[in-house]
Amino acid sequence: MTRRTMRIAMNGVTGRMGYRQHLVRSILSLRDQGGLDLGDGDVLVPEPVLVGRRAHVLKTMAEQHGIEHWTTDLDSVLADPSVEIYFDAQVTAAREAAVKQAIAAGKHIYCEKPTGTTLEGSLELARLAEAAGIKHGVVQDKLFLPGLLKLRRLIEGGFFGRILSVRGEFGYWVHEGDWQSAQRPSWNYRAQDGGGIVVDMFPHWEYVLHELFGRVRTVQALATTHIPQRWDEQDKPYDATADDAAYGIFELEGGAVAQINSSWAVRVNRDELVEFQVDGTHGSAVAGLRECRVQHRSATPKPVWNPDLPVTESFRDQWQRVPDNAEFGNGFKAQWELFLRHVVLDEPWRWDLLAGARGMQLAELGLRSSEQGRRIEVPELSL
Numbered sequence: 001m002t003r004r005t006m007r008i009a010m011n012g013v014t015g016r017m018g019y020r021q022h023l024v025r026s027i028l029s030l031r032d033q034g035g036l037d038l039g040d041g042d043v044l045v046p047e048p049v050l051v052g053r054r055a056h057v058l059k060t061m062a063e064q065h066g067i068e069h070w071t072t073d074l075d076s077v078l079a080d081p082s083v084e085i086y087f088d089a090q091v092t093a094a095r096e097a098a099v100k101q102a103i104a105a106g107k108h109i110y111c112e113k114p115t116g117t118t119l120e121g122s123l124e125l126a127r128l129a130e131a132a133g134i135k136h137g138v139v140q141d142k143l144f145l146p147g148l149l150k151l152r153r154l155i156e157g158g159f160f161g162r163i164l165s166v167r168g169e170f171g172y173w174v175h176e177g178d179w180q181s182a183q184r185p186s187w188n189y190r191a192q193d194g195g196g197i198v199v200d201m202f203p204h205w206e207y208v209l210h211e212l213f214g215r216v217r218t219v220q221a222l223a224t225t226h227i228p229q230r231w232d233e234q235d236k237p238y239d240a241t242a243d244d245a246a247y248g249i250f251e252l253e254g255g256a257v258a259q260i261n262s263s264w265a266v267r268v269n270r271d272e273l274v275e276f277q278v279d280g281t282h283g284s285a286v287a288g289l290r291e292c293r294v295q296h297r298s299a300t301p302k303p304v305w306n307p308d309l310p311v312t313e314s315f316r317d318q319w320q321r322v323p324d325n326a327e328f329g330n331g332f333k334a335q336w337e338l339f340l341r342h343v344v345l346d347e348p349w350r351w352d353l354l355a356g357a358r359g360m361q362l363a364e365l366g367l368r369s370s371e372q373g374r375r376i377e378v379p380e381l382s383l
C-alpha cells in the first residue's frame with residue numbers, strides 16, 4: 001500500500017462556497033476519512049494550503065481544522081513545487097487573474113464557476129491550460145445532486161420516451177438587507193463586481209441541460225433587476241446594478257425546449273429551491289435537489305377544464321416518489337474525488353475549462369439576448 005499526499009492551494013476558502021462545500025465537506029472530509037482510495041491499496045491524502053487575504057481569519061481557520069499551512073501570499077504558494085493543484089473559489093471577478101497565474105506556474109487547476117467574467121477570458125484560460133499540458137476542471141456540482149442523479153437514471157432507463165420539454169424554477173427571496181440582513185454576499189447584486197443572476201446561474205443551466213437533455217442551440221432571455229436598492233454587509237444602502245431575475249428559453253439539440261426561471265425575488269411555493277419538470281411522451285418527472293417524483297403515461301389522469309366546479313382530485317398526489325436505490329454523498333466531494341483521480345490516475349474527465357467557458361458563453365449570450373430582445377444562436381465552442 002502506498003500513501004501519497006497531494007498538496008492543494010485553496011484560495012477563497014473564507015467564502016461561503018470555499019469554506020463549507022470545498023474545504024470542510026470535500027477536502028477535509030476526504031482527509032479525515034483517511035484519504036481517497038485509489039485502488040490496489042493506494043491512498044491519496046489531500047493536504048490543503050489555505051490562501052486568502054485576511055491572515056487572522058486564515059490562521060483561526062487553520063487552527064480550528066488542524067491545517068498546517070496557510071498564507072496571504074499567492075506568489076509564494078504558486079512558487080512552491082510541492083503544491084500540485086490550485087483551487088479557486090474567490091469572488092468571480094478575482095478568478096481569471098489568479099487562475100492564469102497558477103497555470104503559468106504549472107499547477108493543475110480546479111475552480112468554481114463561472115471561470116471568468118467574459119467568454120473571451122474563460123476561453124483564454126482553457127487555451128492556456130491546454131497549452132501548458134496541465135489537468136484542469138470546473139465545478140459542476142448540480143450534476144451530482146441526488147435529485148438530478150435520479151433524473152439521469154430515469155433518462156438512461158428510457159422512462160420518458162421522447163423528451164418534449166424541461167421547465168426549471170430556481171430561486172428564493174434574498175432579503176434586501178435593510179430590516180433583515182441579506183443571506184447572500186452583496187457583490188452578487190453589483191454588476192461591476194461580477195454579480196448578476198445570469199452570470200451566476202446560466203453556467204449551471206448550460207451543463208445541466210447539455211449533459212441531461214442536449215446541447216443548448218439557442219437562447220432567448222429576459223434579465224431584469226426587480227429590486228434596485230439593497231443594503232450591504234455594513235448595513236449601507238447600495239444600487240443593485242446587476243440582474244436579480246432571468247427568464248430564459250433554451251432550444252436544445254435533439255428538439256426539446258427548456259424554459260428556466262431564475263430569481264432572487266421570488267417566494268418559494270415548491271418542495272425544493274430548484275425544481276425541473278421534464279415532460280416526455282411516455283412519462284413526466286419533477287426533480288429537485290434531493291427528490292424526484294414521476295408520473296407514467298399509464299397513470300396519467302384525464303383532467304377536464306371546468307372552472308365552474310371545485311377541483312375534485314389532488315394532482316400532486318398522483319405522482320410517485322423515485323427511490324434512492326443508492327447512497328448519495330456530497331456532490332462537491334464526489335466531483336473533487338473524480339478530479340483527483342483524473343490528476344493522479346489520468347482517468348477520463350470532461351468538466352474542464354472548455355466546459356467552464358461554455359457556461360460563460362451561455363451567460364454572455366443570455367445577457368445579449370436580453371439587451372437586444374431577440375433569440376440568439378449558441379455556436380459550438382472549441383479551443
Ligand SMILES: NC(=O)c1ccc[n+]([C@@H]2O[C@H](COP(=O)([O-])OP(=O)(O)OC[C@H]3O[C@@H](n4cnc5c(N)ncnc54)[C@H](O)[C@@H]3O)[C@@H](O)[C@H]2O)c1
Pocket residue numbers: 011012013014015016017018052053089090091092094112113114139141185200
Ligand atoms: N457551485 C455553486 O453552486 C456556487 C454557489 C455559489 C457561488 N459559487 C461561486 O463561488 C464563488 C464564490 O462565491 P461565494 O458565494 O462563496 O462568495 P463569498 O463572497 O462568500 O466568498 C468570496 C471569497 O473570495 C474572497 N475574495 C477575494 N477577493 C475578493 C474581493 N476583491 N472582494 C471580496 N472577496 C474577495 C473572499 O475573501 C472569500 O474568501 C463565485 O465565483 C460564485 O459564482 C458557486
